[in-house]
Amino acid sequence: MSELQVVIFDLKGQLFGAETSQVFQIIKYSVPEKMPKIPKFIEGIISYRDTVLPVINLAKRFEMGETAVTKKTKILVTRIDDKYAGFIVSDVTEIARFAEEDVSVTPPVMNRETEAYMKKVGRKGDKLISIVDLHRILTEAEIKKLSV
Template identity: 40%
Template sequence: MADEIQLVVFTLKQGDVVCEYGVPITQVQEIIPMTTPTKLPQTPDFVEGIINLRGKIIPIIDLKKRFAMGTSEITSETRSVVVEVEGQTVGIIVDEVSEVLRLPVSSIEPPPAVIGGITAEYLKGVGKLGDRLLILLDMDKILTEHEKKELAEVKE
């Protein structure tokens, strides 16, 4: 099935605007209800803190803050999507996880230079599914090398 990819689709809302994002299911470890993370001093602004996930300490990142879209409002729909970012386990806060779907590779366009403040470096492309557009994120590039080092230090 190399001609399609399986994605976990989630939304980030900014006012009345709802954007749909997709992450390859191979990078997603699990999806958990949002819990209040323990705050840590001297971490990047978008790092909300850490949680204990079955004995493993993982940093929690507010994806909206990372993309300069404001701050996530925690609701009953808010989830932490636990992903692997270059060998590090990280939780990302999203407004809602909507579905898991298969997207034909032929439906993926290269990313434009900038989409709503998100630079192309974070993007794998834009998936077209009927009249929907899915912004495909490259989780390995969502953090800079410096930020990855900071998160590794947070866990220790």
Template identity: 30%
Template sequence: MAEELKVIVFALGQEEYGIEVDKVRTIERIQPITRVPKAPSFIKGVINLRGVVIPVIDLRGRFGLEETVTTENSRIIIVAANELEVGFIVDSANDVIDIDAESIDSPPEVVGGIKAKYLHGIAKIGEKRLLVMLNLSEVLNRKEIMQLEQLEV
């Protein structure tokens, strides 16, 4: 029997992306973000979430996409990556779906302007729907994780 993955689907512009549910801690509405000096431009700052300081990254900025104004649908997806909790600002978090692990193909070199190194693969869902699966370890590479850990001081 094929392995099923439970995935949270979120959107950046017209593209749909997925993160495995077991890597997601919580999904929050947009809240005030405290800016941090000298942080890379895609790091928007930090939030205080139930007493825990969490760095927040704008995924649009991280992927080199055009930044937009946050809306009522915008969300912060809190993920756990290498012992660190990080928030990703996304345009919307739509639903949770099950996908067949075998339906995930290797990503092409560039998808919607995003380099393949940030992607785990492309999942085919039904006849027409494609879901871009994120590679969290590359979205947050080791050097950036060290920068994020320093933000918590």
């Protein structure tokens, strides 16, 4: 029996998850430097490990509106191909293991854009957690634009 290990995070009161294999690091929020002519869901860039890290606002990307920055706000760092990217989340609540029988494929009610990255749903008690594929949240064209 296989298990799925997931970083569970809060985004405006809704729980989401990402496979731990896709989360390179969880860091404290720091205010990104704004950049001109970038998509509205990209907040800007921060310095990260001697490189520049583009920071994506997941709430805006998921069309959930603005998200307030608090002491609990974190950035999930992932590596997409040879580039790093950071995703702003309201809070990281836990790292959990899901048994195979507690994970199912996302029902086909998503639009074409969201079904690219909303692949699975995990059940934890009476809660459903959408497990997102961090590597597919951005399109290939958007990833190329991250070369800052």
